[in-house]
């Protein structure tokens with residue numbers, strides 16, 4: 001239940017060659033792996049690396065990503081699974097004290113966040129996100145200040161979803177809380193969510209992802225005809241259309257998500273255009289443009305106090321940065337990724 005239930009063995013870099021001061025650094029820490037099970041943790045970390053670096057936009061951002069694993073032994077294998085619907089009632093003595101069943105929901109897997117953050121900082125001082133790999137095949141995960149996931153089938157998809165919360169503050173885009181057509185989740189309460197990928201607003205001119213919506217896409221794009229349940233109709237627009245789709249942020253109605261599908265409401269599908277851009281905006285500025293010495297750069301001074309800078313990379317990507325007298329340099333952004 002505490003750090004007396006295990007030992008930190010040390011760190012190993014498992015992916016990346018970015019300079020440590022210009023990298024997005026993920027630290028994976030094991031919980032509920034006994035000393036004899038450390039190779040299982042190592043295998044899980046390898047699976048995470050393979051899945052993350054094959055997922056857009058991480059595939060393109062790989063030159064700016066470093067991934068470390070921190071091997072930690074636990075006295076017992078597994079995690080706590082407190083008594084409740086479908087649970088085993090198991091308890092396990094583990095270093096980070098991982099447990100299923102937070103808020104009475106079995107799939108919510110949490111751990112001792114302060115121990116995780118302290119351990120990650122001691123092992124990999126420049127880390128960007130800490131994710132705990134929990135040695136259990138019970139389905140679960142969560143994405144607060146620390147991400148967690150278990151080794152249920154599809155584990156790496158859970159891990160990438162939870163990292164979306166932990167590293168970028170992305171919201172859950174799914175339109176329910178406890179798994180279906182529950183009561184009390186018909187209408188999203190008033191108040192615009194702070195996250196970049198859910199909204200109550202369907203006004204084209206003020207929509208937070210309005211930049212991604214084509215002029216000929218209707219807003220709202222899909223509205224839920226029956227707020228008592230999740231709208232389970234198929235999409236009425238082609239895959240990849242960005243608009244406003246009602247049903248998001250744990251509610252059947254009132255809140256909208258940017259595309260019909262995305263990894264934040266649903267595992268096994270790509271991130272939507274908006275979530276991809278949020279990830280890109282965080283990691284992209286750390287990446288060095290390929291063929292930088294031959295990259296054509298143009299600079300436009302729009303006003304005396306504002307400069308726009310555009311760089312076309314050898315691979316066709318266009319990056320932009322700008323300088324403003326009040327805000328200084330904004331950082332590099334990629335324009336028009338698909």
Ligand SMILES: [Zn+2]
Nearest residue numbers: 143161165172
């Ligand atoms: Zn989530």
Ligand SMILES: [Zn+2]
Nearest residue numbers: 262264272275
């Ligand atoms: Zn999304």
